[in-house]
Amino acid sequence: AQTVTQSQPEMSVQEAETVTLSCTYDTSESDYYLFWYKQPPSRQMILVIRQEAYKQQNATENRFSVNFQKAAKSFSLKISDSQLGDAAMYFCAYRSAGSGMRFGAGTRLTVKP
């Protein structure tokens, strides 16, 4: 079974600095997708970034980028120039064809002014 592990329950970063959230996953599939979702206190999950496993190039979305290491089954999220609005729960998720999305337990990110 596919599992997603986020080993950092909580992280803290100073405003304007950079933080990296870790995620590892376990799968025997070769074709799959990885996601980072953000869940602010308002509860609505928002997609931050998406990575196709067959693409070697790391995905980037403005201040958000990933370090995808397929062989190591690692998928970390880097947030640059952190802003107060980045404070939220961040969930790493995995999905392969024919299955639902599997989420990690989440990392709570605090941004200090």
Place this chain on the structure above:
Amino acid sequence: ETGVTQSPTHLIKTRGQQVTLRCSSQSGHNTVSWYQQALGQGPQFIFQYYREEENGRGNFPPRFSGLQFPNYSSELNVNALELDDSALYLCASSPWMTSGAGETQYFGPGTRLLVL
């Protein structure tokens, strides 16, 4: 463009009762997935519907059932409620892609269910 909406926002039920939660998909989306998110945990996949048929299910008992309607709105029904069913229930809609896995899911705000 209207986003994903869910109703009600909060609900309190007693053990043994039945509950129906509703979801309205984002315009143009024909796939809906439901998730259960217990307090302090990540969401867990319940099931997915595509064109009114269930086409994927997580590790949830049959008392969790669903429907998808021709207008792509959806319901989650839970029978014989148990205390452990207390959670945030999220629905997510998406357009169907050939891969069936890479499409972005757009989440609703969720329904908070409390079972006493």
